[in-house]
Amino acid sequence: MPLQPADLTPAPAADRLRSLIPRLFPGVMACAVVAAAAGFLGEHYGAPTLLFALLLGLAMNFLSEQGPCGPGIAFCGRTLLRIGVALLGLRITLAQVVALGWGPVLLVLLCVALTIALSMLAARRLGFQGLFGLLTGGATAICGASAALALSAALPVHPQKERATLFTVIGVSALSTFAMVAYPMLTQALGLSPRAAGIFLGATIHDVAQVVGAGYGISREAGDAATLVKLLRVAMLLPVILLAATLTRRAAALSSNGSSAVPGEPAGARPPLLPGFAVGFALLVAVNSTGWVPGWAQAAGSEASRWCLVTAMAGIGMKTQLRDLATVGLKPVALMLGETLFLAALALVLMRWLA
Template identity: 65%
Template structure:
């Protein structure tokens, strides 16, 4: 065995030892949430989130931190990618043109309104693009992607940090509140999925809210959310054009235009659409996806620090709350006209 191979194996082992405690902690919380869900007939995602938040201290500096971060990001993405085995293109096409139109209109309108509102509140318009893009597309992932594409300025890192924290906190609140809104408005499962997938910021919370209501609602919400993620491409292209127009130097490695898990989701759905995937393998992928998502929700609960949001002042918080409320109201309005 060559020295390069030995070094590689040693690095993998070291990485595994660093991640193991946090991954185990997330799996234990996920197992407890599943047990409570089965015995008390309540949403497993909600139990996982709440139990994770009670274990928040584990996400601080310590042996569990790296594994919790890994579970909240990478295990989540694996779980979403494996959801592709639940779908075929025929099922996606059956949703019709309405979800596509709703996604495009809501994303564009939310970003434009956010830029105008940021200017009115005394912020740079690019801050509105950053927060509006995170709200309209895919939460923290969109915030980081847009931050990498936008021009550099002294307050950029602070704005990005606030946006990530704020959008994650609001997404967590929406995961709990929006299913109650759906039930209050008595939306049909498909319409409920379009609303949840079209309004909640982060993928994990979309999945948690959708499947807490029903399988059909969760499936629809996931597909609509992935449509929103696809909107990241044109928005980042616009951000890159703004950067070049301002003559800002490009620094650091930019994230991909489309997250790999969205590409993997489409690829698995394409394979599943051929009819070649055995039912047993489909079920295995579905079960593994569910476990990954519950573990990821548990880890996200451990990472949640809502008190940090209040340290940045009222105006930025008001901006993001306003963007979130505007997006929810707009999607409900579009659903009414599309129906």
């Protein structure tokens, strides 16, 4: 049957995609350039790449205020961020969790749960919303800047959300770098065995890269233990995202007289119980646990996740005014420092019985 003229008409979805790409391209390219520069600086100076991406993005925030880059920057700060979080699932398998034994698993569960609970309580006592404590506590207890970005994506839209996320990323990156230097010396002063030192480092240092550097700086045994414990903390990202999504739904459900409790969302809108990127994260963990994913695919997915997160961080930095961060005050700093010290002390106490 010959094609009719109507059959040759492009589908509406194709039309939207064709019109969307030119709008997004300038901003996406700007974020990609910043991400590449941040990667270069991170590799040559040994500092967190995400932190460099944030600082460079802040320096170029004028791009989001004027010109054609705004839509692409917003795309990187939201959609690309969620893709990067989902791809984190390729770092973890259930076999890695089982290999640790029940002691370190229980230790991580208690550390994450108690740190986040205390953070939410302390945030309220300091005059902040409990969700700010969930953001900072989750970043401290799970996997640093990556967790901060993932939780931010799951939390409701709020005028101060970007500022809170940026402050959390800056704080957790600085504290993680300090911990990478100080904690190995602490384990030596306490006379911990290589395995015990690795468990402590994996349970307390914020970012994955710093955990690896600190652990293998002691010994191979310590590095292996630190990496596995850290990956277990990364696996806790899924239930904590579920908690954040549940709290967001509850806030939306509490809206009265037809108005939304979540600024920026239409009245009556309720976010999904589990965001799509969290479902993707869980599915990739499950698939990765089958052993069907070849090593090169795991490495490629992990690298793609890293670059998505770096590019997203550049976009978030571009969307934020630096003068807004200067007004956070001392209370948020004290909150994050207290969370870090509490996590380290709790891990040392629990290790006496669980590791």
